[in-house]
Amino acid sequence: MTKRVLSVGQCLPDASALSRFLKKHFEVHIEEADVEHDTLQKLKDSAYDLVMINRKLDADYSDGIELIQKIKSTPEVNPCALMLVSNYVEYQEQAVGVGAAYGIGKNEYRDPETVARLQPYLG
Numbered sequence: 001m002t003k004r005v006l007s008v009g010q011c012l013p014d015a016s017a018l019s020r021f022l023k024k025h026f027e028v029h030i031e032e033a034d035v036e037h038d039t040l041q042k043l044k045d046s047a048y049d050l051v052m053i054n055r056k057l058d059a060d061y062s063d064g065i066e067l068i069q070k071i072k073s074t075p076e077v078n079p080c081a082l083m084l085v086s087n088y089v090e091y092q093e094q095a096v097g098v099g100a101a102y103g104i105g106k107n108e109y110r111d112p113e114t115v116a117r118l119q120p121y122l123g
Contacts, residue, residue: 003049003122005030008039009057009064010085014106018052018085021109026122034059036067043077050121052103055086065094072099081121 005028007015015032022028031048033039035057043051051071053064068082084095087105096102101121108114 002027002029004028004047005122006033006039006042006048006051006080007031008033008051008067009035009054009059009062011058014054014058014085017106017109022118022122025115026118028122036062036070039067040071040074040077043071043074043080047078048080050081050083050118052083052085053100055084055088055091065091065098068095068100069098083121 003026005022007018007030010018010032019030022030031042033042053067055064057064057067064084068084071077071082082100083103084092084100085103085106086092087107092102102117104114104117
């Protein structure tokens with residue numbers, strides 16, 4: 001069964017790399033959102049199995065952790081798992097502290113542990 005992923009705030013090269021990585025390991029359909037408003041609207045309109053949010057959204061450099069908090073506090077959005085895309089452990093821990101699952105870094109695509117971390121959501 002194809003899983004649905006919303007990729008939020010990735011620049012074009014990072015979005016392409018993330019998409020290639022996910023499609024290599026999982027049967028997924030990936031949609032993208034650039035900014036907070038688009039993200040919230042998509043989450044109100046559709047259900048996703050996983051939302052992967054960049055630490056700094058490329059379009060406006062807003063904070064991904066703040067967006068996670070906003071999603072968590074918006075009752076109209078469909079329930080979904082949230083993950084931060086960041087190479088920095090301290091930001092991953094902050095994201096977990098506001099309700100996200102421990103995410104992945106773009107430098108971890110070759111690490112088998114990364115696939116294992118995504119398995120519960122996309123497998």
